[in-house]
Amino acid sequence: MCPYTCGPLLETELTESGDAVSTGETPVAREAVAPLFQIPLIIAAVAVGFAIQLQDGEYTPAAISLITVAIVCTALAVFVGRRACHEDESPTQATGVATHHAVAGALGVGLLLQLLTLLVAWPGVDLPREEGSALIPFRSGMLVIAGLLAVGGWIDVRRIRRWILPGFLIVFLALGGWMVHASPDPHIDVWVFESDAARQLLRGHNPYAMTFPDIYHSTLPGHQQVYGSGLVVGDRCQFGFPYPPVTLLLTTLGYLLGGDPRYAQVCALALAGLFIALSGRGRIALLAAALLLLTPRVFFVIGRAWTEPFAVMLLAATIFCAVRRSRWLPVALGLFLATKQYLVLAVPFTFFLLPPGWKWRDWIGLLVKSATVAAIVTLPFALWDFHAFWKSTVTVQQIAPFRWDSLSYIVWWGFHGHGEQVKLPNYAVLPATIASLAALGFALWRSPRTAAGFAASLALLSLAFFAFNKQAFCNYYIFVIGALGGAIAASMVRAGATPPAPSVDRVRT
Helix, strand or coil: CCCCCCCCCCCEEECCCCCEEECCCCCCCCHHHHHHHHHHHHHHHHHHHHHHHHCCCCCCHHHHHHHHHHHHHHHHHHHHHHHHHHCCCCCCHHHHHHHHHHHHHHHHHHHHHHHHHHHHCCCCCCCCCCCHHHHHHHHHHHHHHHHHHHHHHHCCCHHHHCCHHHHHHHHHHHHHHHHHHHCCCCCCHHHHHHHHHHHHHHCCCCHHHCCEECCCCCCCCCCCCCCCCCCEECCEECCCCCCCHHHHHHHHHHHHHHCCCHHHHHHHHHHHHHHHHHHCCHHHHHHHHHHHHCCCCHHHHHHHCCCHHHHHHHHHHHHHHHHCCCCCHHHHHHHHHCCCHHHHHHHHHHHHHCCCCCCHHHHHHHHHHHHHHHHHHHHHHHHHCHHHHHHHHHHHHHCCCCCCCCCCHHHHHHHCCCHHHHCCCCCCHHHHHHHHHHHHHHHHHHCCCCHHHHHHHHHHHHHHHHHCCCCCCHHHHHHHHHHHHHHHHHCCCCCCCCCCCCCHHHCCC
16 A cells, blocks of 8 residues: 655555555654655756756756756755654544645656657757657657556556556666667767777776777867866877776676667666665655656766766665665665765765664764775776876866856856856865755755655755856756655655565555
């Protein structure tokens, strides 16, 4: 059965006929507050999705306005989160039903808008535009997904419902594979980095000590500077693979098995959806997973070969392990933290992942175990050639130039009479630091100490960090959508409780 909760289970649930029956659970949190946590997160996820849809994640005034909406809504959810999950008064059954349907309705509206956009918009910039008939397989798949979600979200047919999530993920995998196949040569440096690095690793060479062609010719007159000063010589990038080893290994796996690293990213997104759906209960968790997998630019992200799908997958796995109190939590968390450089932002919130009654030694133990996992994967590559590794994964990020196409408040500030100022070296450090510290303090003060609180807090901090930085593009914001989806799904389960086996046919509305 589906609990109408943000945290603990209700004292009563509904039978298929709509009658309330006792579940034997103790009275728990007042769920009239729950939509104040979940609905703002839904609005934030949809707002971010359309912000990066407007101009493929680049700056426009409308896009930065939508990012502002997302920040405000996420902050609101974090602000009410503790109350939503820690009130002592139990709701009435009528309140539970009403709040559950309000959340499901908000998800339904958001998904409808996203599906309509996917049906009418061009899904990626590297697809040939000669004829619209090329999109028939893609749009047919979207219609199949819409039908599956309609059945899974609003039609109570038990024998069919158990197949909704697997069917949804299979169609998504097929569409992601179609996207990779239909855009075999994307013009983006990330795909070049991944493909060349995978080939070098499979040959036994160090991907962090190699160089890459500068496909943008960024040092030639009239071309935009893409890399930091001194990083391009003779039209060739003088650094190796710019992402940590977890990402390197996953992209190499995709290249090895499918001939293209993007196949690994398709699978990573599908697994992220699976983990999100199984982190919660019933149709809310299913629709939260769909909110990520159907965000309007998700296939654009796949086509561009960005590595954030790996971070989203491991974040969803971390949330899943925390909700189910799995012994694999340190492994998932360690791999997650070692996937992208900016994920160190998540460390202050990691004690939210512990079950109620945790002690300081439990948190220290979790961090030590997670750091050990991260070190096991990272150190072999770092010690292979430390200078090359540091230059590729740290220096390249530090000296990256200011980008006028970033979806950032810094760009907005530059367009409003401060253009010379924002181009100063390290100008974004101060506003990004202030915004991040403010979001960090606010989340530590107000956020619920649950896996849902972890994901919501990380979404808020990431939004603040990206939106005030010198570079912020579609791939960064897709990570935020993944965190928001995980928070929505995990908020359906009592802190520290183990949900029942994830059989969709048990879900009743």
